Amino acid sequence: MADTLTPVLTDNWGDDRSWTLESYAARGGYEALDKAFAMDPDAVINEVKESGLRGRGGAGFPTGMKWGFIPQDNPKPKYLVVNADESEPGTCKDIPLMMASPHTLVEGVIISSYAIRANKAFIYVRGEVLHVIRRVQRAVQEAYLAGHLGKDIHGSGFDLDVVVHAGAGAYICGEETALLEGLEGRRGQPRLRPPFPAVAGLYASPTVINNVESIASVPSIIAHGHGWFSSMGTEKSKGFGIFSLSGHVQKPGQYEAPLGITLRTLIELAGGVRDGHELKFWTPGGSSTPLLTAEHLDMPLDFEGVGAAGSMLGTRALQIFDDTTCVVRATLRWTEFYKHESCGKCTPCREGTWWLVQTLTALEKGQGSEADLDLLLDQCDNILGRSFCALADGAVSPIMSSIKYFRDEYVAHLTEGGCPFDPARSTAWAGQEVTA
Numbered sequence: 001m002a003d004t005l006t007p008v009l010t011d012n013w014g015d016d017r018s019w020t021l022e023s024y025a026a027r028g029g030y031e032a033l034d035k036a037f038a039m040d041p042d043a044v045i046n047e048v049k050e051s052g053l054r055g056r057g058g059a060g061f062p063t064g065m066k067w068g069f070i071p072q073d074n075p076k077p078k079y080l081v082v083n084a085d086e087s088e089p090g091t092c093k094d095i096p097l098m099m100a101s102p103h104t105l106v107e108g109v110i111i112s113s114y115a116i117r118a119n120k121a122f123i124y125v126r127g128e129v130l131h132v133i134r135r136v137q138r139a140v141q142e143a144y145l146a147g148h149l150g151k152d153i154h155g156s157g158f159d160l161d162v163v164v165h166a167g168a169g170a171y172i173c174g175e176e177t178a179l180l181e182g183l184e185g186r187r188g189q190p191r192l193r194p195p196f197p198a199v200a201g202l203y204a205s206p207t208v209i210n211n212v213e214s215i216a217s218v219p220s221i222i223a224h225g226h227g228w229f230s231s232m233g234t235e236k237s238k239g240f241g242i243f244s245l246s247g248h249v250q251k252p253g254q255y256e257a258p259l260g261i262t263l264r265t266l267i268e269l270a271g272g273v274r275d276g277h278e279l280k281f282w283t284p285g286g287s288s289t290p291l292l293t294a295e296h297l298d299m300p301l302d303f304e305g306v307g308a309a310g311s312m313l314g315t316r317a318l319q320i321f322d323d324t325t326c327v328v329r330a331t332l333r334w335t336e337f338y339k340h341e342s343c344g345k346c347t348p349c350r351e352g353t354w355w356l357v358q359t360l361t362a363l364e365k366g367q368g369s370e371a372d373l374d375l376l377l378d379q380c381d382n383i384l385g386r387s388f389c390a391l392a393d394g395a396v397s398p399i400m401s402s403i404k405y406f407r408d409e410y411v412a413h414l415t416e417g418g419c420p421f422d423p424a425r426s427t428a429w430a431g432q433e434v435t436a
Contacts, residue, residue, distance in 0.1 A: 012104075085179060090247075091317040101216075278295075279320065384400075
């Protein structure tokens with residue numbers, strides 16, 4: 001089973017002090033930089049295009065194509081912005097990556113900036129994770145001291161400055177235009193598009209915004225070639241990715257594997273669902289993706305396979321829930337998160353998420369009637385596709401999918417006058433001896 005894994009981004013995580021420049025360089029760190037500098041910037045873009053790398057932040061847009069959208073005849077400065085505002089429930093890959101090997105990201109930032117001809121790059125890190133901010137800041141400092149950043153890097157004539165920016169802590173800033181607003185010092189709210197960031201992004205200048213994992217994948221593509229990367233994965237979803245397994249598995253954590261691997265294989269690698277229980281439902285890409293069930297265990301985890309099943313691969317945040325979990329309670333908790341994190345800019349999301357919580361709270365308590373399920377779906381229908389950004393779409397995903405697969409469980413709350421599940425049984429430590 002171990003052969004199933006393809007440790008590339010995670011390969012050095014177990015090394016002694018893996019986050020230091022010394023440790024990273026011992027494994028050939030920053031060697032891809034010289035290979036990139038020997039290429040024309042357009043050739044670097046083409047290499048990433050040919051690799052088939054798609055955005056690892058959720059949407060799966062081709063990375064090289066996004067870079068190619070930057071208008072090089074625009075006299076304004078070009079910017080690279082790394083979206084490190086990871087904060088969706090269940091999503092846990094960028095923060096471990098920045099903690100274990102921040103130099104992988106920094107090298108990726110330098111190569112990517114060179115490709116799009118940006119002389120200034122920003123790494124926007126979620127403000128609450130202060131330990132991560134400090135680690136990335138130190139990695140950037142080490143890179144400056146070693147001559148990997150600054151003026152005339154490696155004698156290439158290319159200059160680059162990198163700023164590590166601490167966000168104020170808002171889930172909405174994971175949306176790329178809201179991130180730009182926060183970076184410019186304003187309240188984090190999404191912008192109207194067009195213009196798109198590639199034309200008028202940060203400071204109204206051409207800007208590329210990519211996820212941490214997307215940028216961190218670039219050095220290995222340059223080092224080994226696009227053919228090496230595209231040999232992994234599936235026909236339309238190339239390469240490898242970090243799959244984050246959390247919840248009711250024996251060994252939760254990050255598993256790096258080719259796209260197209262199945263959940264059944266990943267759960268086996270994670271030691272299986274906890275003893276005495278079986279899989280009930282799971283999220284393929286974090287809480288904003290429609291949940292799936294045990295019938296989808298053998299579905300390929302790539303953009304097309306998950307899409308065909310009516311969900312999204314997203315950030316590959318695989319939250320695993322066994323038969324002790326109340327799907328209504330879980331859905332309510334997620335919905336409370338989206339209500340709290342709505343920026344309030346548009347009415348469907350600001351008002352809609354509030355009403356979703358009210359209706360779900362009553363249903364979870366066993367109050368109301370079965371007609372309220374149709375009311376809940378009607379509320380979702382009035383929110384889906386009608387909001388300013390995708391936050392509200394994410395908010396309705398677990399509700400609509402949970403009613404689709406577990407309508408009987410919602411009805412059971414009403415017929416039994418409350419939740420038929422014991423919430424203590426679904427906790428991670430249930431069934432274990434707890435000593436004071």
